[in-house]
Amino acid sequence: MAMATAAVASVRLATTNALPRATQRSRDNEACSALNSAFFKNSIPSSSRSSRKNLKTLNDGSRKGICVRVKASTSDMVKEKALPADGQLISRHEGLDLYEDMILGRAFEDMCAQMYYRGKMFGFVHLYNGQEAVSTGFIKGLKKADYVCSTYRDHVHALSKGVPARQVMSELFGKATGCCRGQGGSMHMFSKEHNVLGGFAFIGEGIPVATGAAFTTKYRREVLKDDSADEVTIAFFGDGTCNNGQFFECLNMAALWKLPIVFVVENNLWAIGMSHYRATSVPEIWKKGPAFGMPGIHVDGMDVLKVREVAKEAIARARRGDGPTLVECETYRFRGHSLADPDELRKPAEKAHYAARDPIAALKNYLLENRLATEKELSAIEETINELIEDAVEFAEASPLPPHSQLLENVFADPKGFGIGPDGRYRCEGPGFTAGTAQV
Amino acid sequence: MESTALLQKLTAGMAFRGNPATLLSSSSASSHFARVQASAWPIMQGSRLRRLNVEATDLNANAFGTMPHSSTGLKIITKAVAVKTERGSTATAQQGHELLLFEALREGLDEEMERDPTVCVIGEDVGHYGGSYKVTKGMAEKYGDLRLLDTPIAENSFTGMAIGAAMSGLRPIVEGMNMGFLLLAFNQIANNCGMLHYTSGGQFTIPIVIRGPGGVGRQLGAEHSQRLESYFQSVPGLQMVACSTPYNAKGLMKAAIRSENPVILFEHVLLYNLKERIPDEEYVLCLEEAELVRPGEDITILTYSRMRHHVLQAVKTLVSKGYDPEVIDIRSLKPFDLFTIGNSVKKTHKVLIVEECMRTGGIGASLRAAIMENFFDELDAPIGCLSSQDVPTPYAGPLEDLTVVQPPQIVFAVEQLCKH
Numbered sequence: 001m002a003m004a005t006a007a008v009a010s011v012r013l014a015t016t017n018a019l020p021r022a023t024q025r026s027r028d029n030e031a032c033s034a035l036n037s038a039f040f041k042n043s044i045p046s047s048s049r050s051s052r053k054n055l056k057t058l059n060d061g062s063r064k065g066i067c068v069r070v071k072a073s074t075s076d077m078v079k080e081k082a083l084p085a086d087g088q089l090i091s092r093h094e095g096l097d098l099y100e101d102m103i104l105g106r107a108f109e110d111m112c113a114q115m116y117y118r119g120k121m122f123g124f125v126h127l128y129n130g131q132e133a134v135s136t137g138f139i140k141g142l143k144k145a146d147y148v149c150s151t152y153r154d155h156v157h158a159l160s161k162g163v164p165a166r167q168v169m170s171e172l173f174g175k176a177t178g179c180c181r182g183q184g185g186s187m188h189m190f191s192k193e194h195n196v197l198g199g200f201a202f203i204g205e206g207i208p209v210a211t212g213a214a215f216t217t218k219y220r221r222e223v224l225k226d227d228s229a230d231e232v233t234i235a236f237f238g239d240g241t242c243n244n245g246q247f248f249e250c251l252n253m254a255a256l257w258k259l260p261i262v263f264v265v266e267n268n269l270w271a272i273g274m275s276h277y278r279a280t281s282v283p284e285i286w287k288k289g290p291a292f293g294m295p296g297i298h299v300d301g302m303d304v305l306k307v308r309e310v311a312k313e314a315i316a317r318a319r320r321g322d323g324p325t326l327v328e329c330e331t332y333r334f335r336g337h338s339l340a341d342p343d344e345l346r347k348p349a350e351k352a353h354y355a356a357r358d359p360i361a362a363l364k365n366y367l368l369e370n371r372l373a374t375e376k377e378l379s380a381i382e383e384t385i386n387e388l389i390e391d392a393v394e395f396a397e398a399s400p401l402p403p404h405s406q407l408l409e410n411v412f413a414d415p416k417g418f419g420i421g422p423d424g425r426y427r428c429e430g431p432g433f434t435a436g437t438a439q440v
Numbered sequence: 441m442e443s444t445a446l447l448q449k450l451t452a453g454m455a456f457r458g459n460p461a462t463l464l465s466s467s468s469a470s471s472h473f474a475r476v477q478a479s480a481w482p483i484m485q486g487s488r489l490r491r492l493n494v495e496a497t498d499l500n501a502n503a504f505g506t507m508p509h510s511s512t513g514l515k516i517i518t519k520a521v522a523v524k525t526e527r528g529s530t531a532t533a534q535q536g537h538e539l540l541l542f543e544a545l546r547e548g549l550d551e552e553m554e555r556d557p558t559v560c561v562i563g564e565d566v567g568h569y570g571g572s573y574k575v576t577k578g579m580a581e582k583y584g585d586l587r588l589l590d591t592p593i594a595e596n597s598f599t600g601m602a603i604g605a606a607m608s609g610l611r612p613i614v615e616g617m618n619m620g621f622l623l624l625a626f627n628q629i630a631n632n633c634g635m636l637h638y639t640s641g642g643q644f645t646i647p648i649v650i651r652g653p654g655g656v657g658r659q660l661g662a663e664h665s666q667r668l669e670s671y672f673q674s675v676p677g678l679q680m681v682a683c684s685t686p687y688n689a690k691g692l693m694k695a696a697i698r699s700e701n702p703v704i705l706f707e708h709v710l711l712y713n714l715k716e717r718i719p720d721e722e723y724v725l726c727l728e729e730a731e732l733v734r735p736g737e738d739i740t741i742l743t744y745s746r747m748r749h750h751v752l753q754a755v756k757t758l759v760s761k762g763y764d765p766e767v768i769d770i771r772s773l774k775p776f777d778l779f780t781i782g783n784s785v786k787k788t789h790k791v792l793i794v795e796e797c798m799r800t801g802g803i804g805a806s807l808r809a810a811i812m813e814n815f816f817d818e819l820d821a822p823i824g825c826l827s828s829q830d831v832p833t834p835y836a837g838p839l840e841d842l843t844v845v846q847p848p849q850i851v852f853a854v855e856q857l858c859k860h
Contacts, residue, residue: 147608181641190640197607198640205631208597212604219610223586224557249597256592410642413700417679419728419775422782422814426728427775440775 137307240271301329
């Protein structure tokens, strides 16, 4: 493997718009390489080689002193990233924070499975087990005002963004105290307070919405002259979505207008039962970024520290106004596509391979080995989270179902949209409306 | 007819809420219709008509009987063609300014964009090109490229982008270069635009306006001659309005922009050059109300968009044959203004719907069902419905004319219904 001399990888791009296109493109490629080739020492070991073609990871099996590489997009030159003086990638506090968030995601999803099989929640429920590093790695790098836009596999995105577990659980139970008043369900988690823009049932649907939120930030800066507007939007979606038109259309528009957005592909290799390799002519999704004029990065999505590093760069790039980034995270879902999926097509060997790369176990090992936390502290965190989840379930159980009167609320922001009835009054003014019994 | 009786007749036909009366101007020079002007032009929703100034440009004895004189003592003009110089003491006659429908849309848009800096237009060729029907001409120079955003050709995505922008605080207007192109945006319009406010439990509002020209033009071919109102009408959470004159175009545009709901504003390719005098002062129309175009006693004709003008053409013939149809431009395609419609049905007891939608599953089909459901006992005859043929619009001129409803068909239908 090519060993570059240690050099601090710089990811600053020249931000002048006056650059001729060719120069801009080559600078983008530079940024690409820099971002891609973060070279870490003493990071979380990658215990096995990825079996995917064209992807190289460094591996020599030993646990200490492994240099793990984030794949370069356009060049094989590997640049080393200088570590902070104490040699640690994260502080103790940050480490515990990450750990807690991932445990929250895992425990919540496990509880969802239990509740589903006990008949407390219904319909399609898509669980996130195994992919926690992506959600935690990215969303923990955001401010509250930043936007997150997701898909139907959205519980953990909402939780990482700060939506209380109680509200998410209630929503799943279909109760009136849910974050969407029970009107959305598993696939439609929204939060105005925490800027979670959904929750979409159709894949690809959320990407334009995310692009729109990023457009608003740019609009507020440039039209409304609000210099404090620097919100970044992150759009999460899967490998299957990357063959959908809306993905490409939005990559184009985001790069064209340099929108402050990060496109995060959670490539878990399977779209229900369709393998990524059977559906895609060019399986390397990160390569599609440069085709539209933005950096395309591939990162090990089972390693929260690597994800976090890439996320930091991509979010900073967007916040600076340098435009979008496409990040492909290699990840895996330990459960089926949904709770209704028998999951018969995936080979046990593949599942075992990724189970061994469980992001939570990996972070735990890292924290323990680098003496950032003790076993007891981590167990205490797990205990706390379990209690939180129990509390959320109790809260959801005790919450009331939505009353009949809620049926017609929220169809329109302005209920005059239901029109004028035969008696001359607006329908929304009639008593049947507020009781939910009006015919509209 | 005595003036008081005339005024009674006019007020009886008007909705209680005070429908704005319309200036009728057909493109032909000789107008056979009485021009009814409301003296208080700015009609905010819920206000009543205060006074009526009645003018008749060309009087047909059967239309309004003998020459009426206004009880308020205003001069009545009886010349055949609009003669501007002779509009003496009716001061309201010279107010206002004349413009074409696309200019009225632009005026409404301009006023709203100036009033609220979060209003922006997103669409193909809306910026530098000025809009393929010139609705946004000159505005990019005034407001800049971000407020008149020229998009790549990606309807689904830029409509979704507009929805995301609406959710995060802007008030975008999506222009479909042709309404038919918005079929590509159906995913976003149905799933997100219509339903997102509900599935988010009311957390996010989508104050978006989706507008564009639709309808059958002059030999534009099947795909450029589509009527999408029937496809979108089932989407819950959407409001749909159709404009038909410069006056209601501007008023509805402004109302749609100010509305917190997602509104689809249907314009028509052939109506962009319609000319009319509209008020100088600001006015906003009500999105949910229908417009009484011509009061009558014999039959209620419900119509919208271009068919309004075909109906008015047919009414000339009908009036000369002794019929007295009441014409209502429903304007609000979803929801229907059942009050105005109901009052009319209770008066005439016969209904004819004239629309440009396809027969199957069109606006007329829904309207028929709604009227039958609510006003069955008032009906003396089955509800007639004239719609376009369920045919992809052919290119050849004569065939194209056959697909849409023409005035002779309207006349015939009225005659048939009035036999009941």
